[in-house]
Amino acid sequence: MKLAVDAMGGDNAPKTIIEGVERARDKFPDIEFQLYGDEKKIRAEIKSETRLTVVPTTEEILDTEEPVRAVRRKKDASMVVAAQAVKAGKADAIFSAGSTGALLASGLFIIGRIKGIDRPGLMPTLPDFKNDGQFNILDIGANADTKPDNLYQYAVLGNYYAKNMRQIDNPRIALLNNGTEPEKGDLVHKAAYQLLAANPDLNFIGNIEARELLNGAADVVVTDGFTGNAALKSIEGTAMAVMRLLKKTILASGTRGKLGGLLLKPSLNTMRDAFDYSRYGGAVLLGLQAPVVKTHGTASPDAVYYTVSQIRDMVQNNVVTDVVDYFGKHQLEKHPENK
Known part of the structure; x- marks a missing residue:
């Protein structure tokens, strides 16, 4: 299982993100982690590179930026490149402690909605x-x-x-x-x-x-x-x-x-x-083609660990695959309020 991590998202990134990821890495031997972000800052926090791959990026999306514009303009932002890896099948899921709006935009525009889902929902x-x-x-x-x-x-x-x-x-x-x-x-x-x-x-x-x-x-x-x-x-x-x-x-x-x-x-x-x-765990953005999970901006290493555990369970239990199958077989007749 491969997990794309926006290592630069959150108030205390990449320190707390890496600490939580390493704890999860030591607990779950079946997960490989792809860490997206500033290579120098990320490597400074890593204690062991076992099953950790650093993918250098040159940009970050801030909470103060307009999410859709930032995702479209910052092609080398850590969150954007991580989402592209999921879209390309290089990773099974993505999580971030960064901008909620930007993660939603990345999920919608890059990873894509499940057919039959009009709008994904954020669920804690x-x-x-x-x-x-x-x-x-x-x-x-x-x-x-x-x-x-x-x-x-x-x-x-x-x-x-x-x-x-x-x-x-x-x-x-x-x-x-x-x-x-x-x-x-x-x-x-x-x-x-x-x-x-x-x-x-x-x-x-x-x-x-x-x-x-x-x-x-x-x-x-x-x-x-x-x-x-x-x-x-x-x-x-x-x-x-x-x-x-x-x-x-x-x-x-x-x-x-x-x-x-x-x-x-x-x-x-x-x-x-x-x-x-x-x-x-984190808040799951349900309705997308792959698991996309948001952790709080002030997430502690423990919160990161619990989020990784949650994503691992989602992938193993085929939650997204089951939803894709259901909506592929059940096309809902639109309610008059939607027309």
Whole structure:
């Protein structure tokens, strides 16, 4: 298995990227890594070149750049050249901690969509605190404007991922909405509800409200990119606010409270880690011809390691191949809202 790595993507690249890759290399002897980027900077961080190939590039795409323009103009950017390697069959998958927009553009314009998928969706794995499990949610930012067919396709994509990657026989699919009743939502969500409910291959359980996201109500939650991104940022912000409030309360509670806080520190660290969804891997851009995975810009070496493990499982379980086959056999009749 060959993995193309954008070694220059992320806030602390290439240091944290290389450290995580080397940990994964030592754990998984069946993976060869192609590291794209500034050769001098990359080699300075490598401890052992075993199964690591450095592919020199001369450009980088910054988060401040307009993604599509940057991908089209910077032909020798690390992310672009890595995507081209996947397109050419020289690598099986790509991951990056760089610009989300640029990775989406690289995936769309270079690697290409699966036939039958109108718009790929970005999907992370988040914690389910009620059952000590996880759930998937997509889209969380690849597409702000979404049609009913897009939401339907996200459900099919998420369903395959949950079955093949998380070994759930009959994943519960839910539609994120402003109420649980079937008639809730705008015209797009009402139409999407009809499409999802009409597919006997999906275990569609109806609408779900945002307050139930972390309570194990569904295995896969379908939403548009604007709402999904807002929900994800709300979860992240709430988690940080709760941790700050706990710390503030403990420090303001006198000597007894501080001693209690010291005793609780391991438990509080466990609580903090529970909100860190990077331990489940990166956010997968589902709907493309090969695995494309985005890690957070501040990803730690541990997060890089978990992402590599996730990609390895995707390739071994033929997640993309199964989706290609499904959409090749099932051509969805367009909903009137899409015409």
